[in-house]
Amino acid sequence: MKKLSILFLLFGFISVSCSDNDDNDPILDPVESEQMTNLPAPLTSNFGEPDAGPFTKFDFETGQITENETEWDIAFRGLAIAVNGGTSTGTNGEPERTGDAAAALVIGSTFNEVTTAEGLTFEQDSFMGYAIVKESDSGWYNYNTDTNVVSAIPGRVLIFRTRDGKYAKVEILSYYKDNPAEITSEIAFTDFRYYTFNYVYNPNEGGLDF
């Protein structure tokens, strides 16, 4: 499990445009653009049964998978993505939501085109289901019943509010180990449930921009 880091600096919008108030502005942390590869998201349940088993939890601040019960933002299990906010959807093995995380789905934009979380409606997990809808074509993925391949739908960007009110945008690239260019039927049946995704995390309190 490697973690690629392509750090780049983005000076806060306010600090550039409102030069008059330079002295009063807090110094902003740089927005981080990263890639997470091969995050495993196994299920203990069999095909056709209700999903079960523990989620793999992820923390945007550290950019790492975590075992911590409270200090996580989003969590993965099979095709489901949970947020650390709201309540359980009712399946076995879901982590307890202790924070105020939430999610929104932007449809029809590339990752770079999504520059702010402003104006989006955020949802939390509940007994009605996950905030990121776990269904082919309605959420982040398309499931092809003929080829059994899960594709991350291009042009869909997931926006998360973290447990402590910060924002991150995520583009899922692959559901298969090592993000293969071609998903053969062999790969589709053996190397699935490994997430690779790009994300940009704004570590500043209330910072909505990416």
Add this chain to the structure above:
Amino acid sequence: MLRLFYGFLLLKCTLHGQSSIQERVSDSISAQNLEEVIISATRTKRQLSSLPLPVTLVSDDIIKRSGTIRVDEILNEQTGMITVADESGFEGIQIQGISSEYIMILIDGVPLIGRNAGSFDLSRLAIGNIKQIEVVKGPSSSLFGSEALGGVINIITTNPKSEKFSGQLSHRIATFNNQNTNIGFNQKVNNFTYSLFADRLSTDNFDLAPDLEGQTNAPFENYTFTGRFTFDLSEQFGIFASARYFNQEFVISPSNSEETDLNLHLRLDHNPSEKTSLQYEFYYTNYTTSEQFIDSTTNELEFENDFDQTLFRPEIRFNYTVKNNNTISLGAGYNFETLERTLFANDISFDSQYIFAQYDTKPINKLNVILGARFDNHSEYDSRFSPKISARYDISPNFSIKGSVGSGFKAPDFRQLYLDFTNTAGGGYTVFGKEVEVAGLERLEENGEILRLEVDPSDLGEPLRAETSVGYNAGFVYKKGVLTSEINFFRNDFKDLIDTRILAIKTNGASVFGYQNFNRVYTQGIEVDLSLKPFKDLLISGGYQLLYAYDKDKEDKIEDGTVFARDPETSQTFRLSMSDYFGLINRSRHTANLKVFYEISKWNANANLRVIYRSRFGLADRNGNAILDEFDDSFVDGYTIVNLALQKTFFKSYQLQAGINNLFDFKGRNPIASTENGEVLVNPGIQVFAKINYKF
């Protein structure tokens, strides 16, 4: 079944013993041309060369010379017609880019039923006692009602003309141990005619995935029996009766399946005067399939799937000729349909009534106009009115223009209305037909299986509308000397196509699907047909179709900039442009054919070469954006199939035919099914056949 078949052979021998006179009908291409008469276009006899509609006629002679034994094989060689498999692997014919679901199949003007997820498998239809196959392209719902959106294929049987007892017995053997035996005989006795035909076809399994375990195509064995009788009671009254029975067995040991198809057709013709004719018709058809899936290790029955569909249809038609060449046609009928199916909650029955009218007129000598309309009233969905107008103008004796505009519809089928199916083996999803979705969801709700509804509850149970289309055809015909040429521009606009949608999410995470009217698609293009007959024994013909077939809603989404793809190497997401959209799956931009038929009179032989081409086509979306685009790894490269057949007649009554289908052994590659363990082919490759035919 085999015993019955041999009984039939025996009967032939007995009958033949009584007849000592032998007759050989000369077969020559020169018999066709101007005399060709079509009945599917207007439901009256019309000369092919005078019709205002795009029509393809395939004569018995061409079918026999080509060495084809099933209807799909010969239609596949005609311009703009192509046999394709749908997403589930069910084969059907595509015309003007319109899939098999929307093409009506008739025998002597009455419809065949029995489709797999909408596709009609034309390889079910044996070629025997056929006079010709007529294909009318474009919507014909104004005459035939539901299903006739993309066209009508009408198989016309032969009326015996000879007073002598005659017939044929043949056996054909081909690659994959493909064995075809058939026998037919016919005679006209005073005012009575009969034709009897029996056919047996069997084949071993063959494999499109030689590197993988198991066989892709199961062995099968099928039988067809047909009988056709006419009886002229008087100058004014005549009776036509025909029966057809088909039975097929597939064995994928230890599982097995059986398919039967029965058609009974009875018609009374009454011609009170030269200007008036009446037809009273009764038609009964029953189609059944029965499948048993047996676990190969435990030998226990896993599940059964039975399907039993019946249609009974009385119809009356009236034709009246006003002055000369102006014909009024009127008709009315009643359809009684029933279906019993394992996957349905109850047995289903449909009732529908219809009337149609047509006025075929020549207001001036050079102009022919046909106006037609049909009204269908149905017990389960909204009634439909389907008008059509077509016209032809002869600019000169050699050059004509023609055009037509017509509407077509397809009623929601039994599956879309009544399916009640939960796939426990395949993830626990549920599918409800429209008429049972409210009750079905309530049932799941009561069992605590529903997590949440995905649609507005007030939106449930709204009746499905029929799928509808408007088809436009316009073109030119030019004939001079040895050349016949025709060009046709077509456009078909479809709306309200029915697709599935998610109704609810179950507590097990699986979805509940229902049916809804959604899609708007179109197909448009150009068809060109050329035929050249430089001298009596040589016929050269060529055809080409250019096709654009797209989903309008998907085009709109691309225009809005909301459709993307991801570069598989760099994972970079980018916006698709219109030129990246390939269109509907399984459509080739270009299809073409070139055929040469040559008669070698002095040797009593003939030979032909047929070249069939289709360009690149895509099988599925594979990158998750729900459209077929240039970045999907699902394209089959364009390919050419070359077929060759030679035939020689010996001792007047014996014919020996040999041929090669797919001469250059094209196999292709299916990019979806192929894996690193082995390629899956598009075509099994070269097939050789030999046939002996005895005419008596």
